[in-house]
Amino acid sequence: MNDSKPRSKSGTDSDSTSGTRSGAKTGATTGAAQGGGRSRGKRTPPASSSAAAPARRSDATRAAILDAARERFAADGYERATIRAIARDAGIDPSMVMRYYGNKEGLFAAAVSVDLKIPDLASVPRDRIGATLVAHFLTLWEENEQLTALLRVGTADAAGAERLQDVLREQLLPVVRATCPDPEQIRMRAALVVTQTLGLALTRHVLRLPPVTELTRDELVAWLGPTLQRYLTAPHSAWPEA
Amino acid sequence: MNDSKPRSKSGTDSDSTSGTRSGAKTGATTGAAQGGGRSRGKRTPPASSSAAAPARRSDATRAAILDAARERFAADGYERATIRAIARDAGIDPSMVMRYYGNKEGLFAAAVSVDLKIPDLASVPRDRIGATLVAHFLTLWEENEQLTALLRVGTADAAGAERLQDVLREQLLPVVRATCPDPEQIRMRAALVVTQTLGLALTRHVLRLPPVTELTRDELVAWLGPTLQRYLTAPHSAWPEA
DNA sequence: GTTGTTGGCCAACACCTGTTGACCAACGCT
DNA sequence: AGCGTTGGTCAACAGGTGTTGGCCAACAAC
Incomplete structure (x- = not known):
């Protein structure tokens, strides 16, 4: 299952002179993190007054x-x-x-230059934070293939895991920090949230387990929302046993 | 990081005449699913009266x-x-x-011939099922490397995902079926449980995200127990919006 | 002793991988 | 025109992979 079948794009295979293929879904994050690409000659266009990219043909x-x-x-x-x-x-x-x-x-x-653009935190009522987060993550995963790629590679590669960890630390931890008052509990609550969030993403978008993919968006919000809500805002008092 | 370092076993590398190396941790599930192994001559020992394996040297x-x-x-x-x-x-x-x-x-x-030996269901009080399940899964994942292997491969390989799906269907679904009365909700509740359970396993044992690995066993039971309890036994009534 | 089976090693094959360097067609200058 | 840069193809390299077949030592059976 590796050969002779162009996946979904590249409709005509022979003519590849000019660009403008079908795709380019969501802006493609072109300028970010090109890093290693050193071509033959020097880069640096001869004279660019403004700092914006000169929109190359490539x-x-x-x-x-x-x-x-x-x-x-x-x-x-x-x-x-x-x-x-x-x-x-x-x-x-x-x-x-x-x-x-x-x-x-x-x-x-x-x-994978992921931006999980978590929305305005203060505008939602405090008891709706969980449901809001679940709904936001659902749309984010559905419209963004990078997240699935990042998670799938993160489970197989050590470097990928580190990158995923970076994304979570830089972008998910502030949410928890803004929601939870006690700074000593931030890491714990972030861990709990990540547990449920990545579990949903894994089973729904990577493994595609049928019982999970059958759930509707509203069902997931209704069930997982209170979970995140509790992980974020509930006081941790009720200890079953020490 | 791929060469010249024997991982943990195989202390002496040159002499490999007789077996009896150090390992053989947990019975090793030898007889199960050997499938393809056809050696040169015929198998079938000359005369075995009892059906038990004749304990080969290999x-x-x-x-x-x-x-x-x-x-x-x-x-x-x-x-x-x-x-x-x-x-x-x-x-x-x-x-x-x-x-x-x-x-x-x-x-x-x-x-990976996994057996998530889920314990006696009826002996625990009904309001302790969630905590019991979390505790059971925690010990199971810690003592069993096969589960990590299965989950890690399941995320990278389609066949691995199917095998993982089989394991979950055959072994986790009965638990939900025994706990939840309404047969129409079984798949939904199983999906919810799998979401939280695999999320914990993923972040703790595959990705090893630091905030999750820092959590103690008791903390996890105390926090995730009520979640599973709710996913399994709570009536699903409170709909935010249809 | 001879013979057959078992357990194991060795050397190779065919294939696929990431990666590189040589070469070429346009296009924009001056 | 001439020239340099850009965008691109082609053919190959070195290395690693799963997999195979041939050969050999030990042991059991006759």
Whole structure:
């Protein structure tokens, strides 16, 4: 199951002269973290007065590569997502991937630059924080393949796990910090929240376990919302036994 | 980080004439699912009156292979756990793995024959089921490397995901069925339970996220117990909005 | 002693991987 | 025109992978 079948894009395979393929779903996060890509000559366009990118012709190719990489990483994991397959999906040569992103690790780093844009915390009533978070995460995972790729690779690769950990620490921990008053309990409550949140993402978007995928969005919000609410705001007093 | 370091076992590397290496932790599940292993001659010992296995000399080797395979699969995932590395850990030649288990897939199938032996359901009071389940799963994951291997591979491989799904369906669903009266809600409640349970296992044993690994066993039971309790036994009435 | 089976090692095969360097077609300058 | 840069292809390399077949030592049976 590895050959002769272009996944979903790259409708025509032979003509690959000009860019503008079908994809480019959500802005593609082009400029971020290109890191390793050193081409032959010098970079630095001859004269750019403003600091904005001069909109090269290859930007479409870069975006196509990142799109294909996200899809492959999310679907197949790090090892099985070969550079050749990604390049084939993007309609270009594998060496282009190397030239733009240095190596496979750099490609992955550029492909998953996740921004779990957690919304305004103070505008929701305090007893609705759990449900709001669940609903937000549900839409986020559904519309963003990078998260699935990040989680899937994080479970297989040590470096991927570290990157996932970074994302959670930098973006999820502030939410807990803003919600929980006692600074000594922040790490504990963040751990609890992460347990339930990643469990939902894992079973629903990575493993795709049928009983979980059957649940509707409203059911999940109704059931998991109170859980997160409790993990975030409930006082921890009732100890069954010490 | 792939070479020249025998993981934990196989103390002496050169002499490998007789078996009886150090390992063989927990019975090793030898007879189960050997499937593909066809050796050169015919199997079938010349005369075995009783149906019990005649205790071959190679059983120690088989157990060592399975032990090493479990460890490698749990630590490195399916792709990175190479047969050569597993064989090196077990102190034998890679071709032995092939002869005994046919191919890598057969080895994995034999290595993860999981039995999440869920305890007596009726003996615990009904309002303690959640806490009991959490405590049981915690000990199970800690003492059993196969579960980590199964979950890690399940996230990377489609076949692994299916096997994990089988295990959950056959062994976790009966618990929910025995706990929940309404048969129409069984799948939903099983999904909820699986969400929280696998989330704990993922973050604690696969990703090893520091805030989660810092939590003590008692804290986890105290916090996640009520969650499972609610997922299993609470009536689902309070709908925020339809 | 001879013979057959078992347990094991060794060397290779075919394939796939990431990665590299050489080469080439446009296009923008001056 | 001439030239440099950009975007891209092609063919290969070195290394690792699963997998296979041939050979060998020990032991059991006749």
